[in-house]
Amino acid sequence: DPAVTKSTTPVYGAGLCWNHRGLAFRTTATGRDWGTVTAAYARATHPASTTAAIAYLENDFGRPNRDGLRARFAELGGTVVAEGAFNTSSSVAELKTLLQTITAGNPQIILGSNTIPLLGSFMQAYVELRDDPTWLAKPTNFDTLKFVWGSTLSGDYGGLGPATLAALASQSVLVQPAWDPGSV
Numbered sequence: 001d002p003a004v005t006k007s008t009t010p011v012y013g014a015g016l017c018w019n020h021r022g023l024a025f026r027t028t029a030t031g032r033d034w035g036t037v038t039a040a041y042a043r044a045t046h047p048a049s050t051t052a053a054i055a056y057l058e059n060d061f062g063r064p065n066r067d068g069l070r071a072r073f074a075e076l077g078g079t080v081v082a083e084g085a086f087n088t089s090s091s092v093a094e095l096k097t098l099l100q101t102i103t104a105g106n107p108q109i110i111l112g113s114n115t116i117p118l119l120g121s122f123m124q125a126y127v128e129l130r131d132d133p134t135w136l137a138k139p140t141n142f143d144t145l146k147f148v149w150g151s152t153l154s155g156d157y158g159g160l161g162p163a164t165l166a167a168l169a170s171q172s173v174l175v176q177p178a179w180d181p182g183s184v
Helices: 031-045 062-075 092-102 116-130 162-171
Strands: 005-007 016-018 051-057 079-086 109-112 146-150 172-175
Touching: 031 062, 031 109, 031 146, 031 172, 051 062, 051 092, 062 079, 062 109, 062 146, 079 092, 092 116, 116 146, 116 162, 162 172
Parallel strands: 005 016, 051 079, 051 109, 109 146, 146 172
Antiparallel strands: none
């Protein structure tokens, strides 16, 4: 379009574009943006939950998401008591270890980023720990923890067992940057 001013550097605005030599770019919220929106949602929805643990993907989306979660949760009066990373190949056993580590300080809520395949495994790890009578160091509120995830996690969870599905449905919320605290 000859009416569009082409720039040699990235620009944003009406009538402007970056001369990207034929490459296509999809713009979306950054991981940090997702984290800040998720933390704001968590503080607004669960105001009594002032301590949190963060479980995040160890990748280029998860680390900025963690940073946004941490910064915004603290800015809104909360305290992050623990953080732990997992990756896209983490097993249920590894996620159980992660959960035991990040909940040792008895957080009131878990904030994080995840993927569709891993969310089921994460919640399966949670249910196995929740129902494990041999775990004597279980935090007092572990059975009723809330999870607030800042990721697009709409998917098929039909392969999960009933207890895991129940925990996912009753204890997890999935937040995207389009969240509007004023909407009904």
